[in-house]
Amino acid sequence: MLRKTLNETSNTPVRRCILTGDRAAQGVLVRLAIDPEGMIAPDVRAKAPGRGAWIGVDGATLCEALNNGKLRGALARAFKGASLTLPDDLTDKIALEMKNAVLNRLGLESRGGYVLTGSEKIAAAARSGQLFALYHSADAREDGRRKLDQAWRVGSDSEGNGLQGTIIPADRGAISAALGKENAVHIGINDKKSAQRLEHHLRRWINFTGCSIDPDNNRLKCDADASFTNQNIRTRSVR
Secondary structure: OOOOOOOOOOOOOEEEEOOOOOEEEHHHOEEEEEOOOOEEEEEOOOOOOOOEEEEOOOHHHHHHHHHHOHHHHHHHHHOOOOOOEOOOOHHHHHHHHHHHHHHHHHHHHHHOOOEEEOHHHHHHHHHOOOOOEEEEOOOOOHHHHHHHHHHHHHHOOOOOOOOOOEEOOOOHHHHHHHHOOOOOOEEEEOOHHHHHHHHHHHHHHHHHOOEEEOOOOOEEEEOOOOOOOOOEOOOOOOO
16 A cells, blocks of 8 residues: 655655556655666666656565566556566665665765764753654664653653654664764754655655554554564654
């Protein structure tokens, strides 16, 4: 099922998923491009020249469609007359591009001055109500996460409602490299629009894994075989 993103508006371009026929905002779907030799490749940023086709399914569904020939048939209809080559690792390539999109976005927001690192600095911003999003690396220690989550709840006047930072499925090494910093284990976002931009990329990546955001409590729900654990994925005042 296609899910809406935070920044979807009536002016957002709408595309059609070639596998399901569903229509959704362009930012929810993933574009597939074809090179001059007929190789299909992911175009997560939707910047590649030439014709493209859009998919709005999760990775498991895409993998099944790749194996049973449904994806090839849909692409043949989308790229009429083209000789197509489908890589066996297309699903992995899409997931990697989505991961890179999140990490690249982190780097851009950091250069814009919207990313805080260091537990003490993040905690101070959290308690003073200046934090709009909180993220932890996948290898962050539980006690470190818990202390910052509590500080965020205090500053957000949200004690008792389970507000927590989001665990990004990337370790501190990958996050540190993206930010150009050493040992970036926790990340705070001190700007509302910055939090929106980052969450857009993160949620699309989450959706591709087969996870979703529960609209009732904003918790992350995953299928049994998804690569995410069931973490709370809230951002304050971003909606």
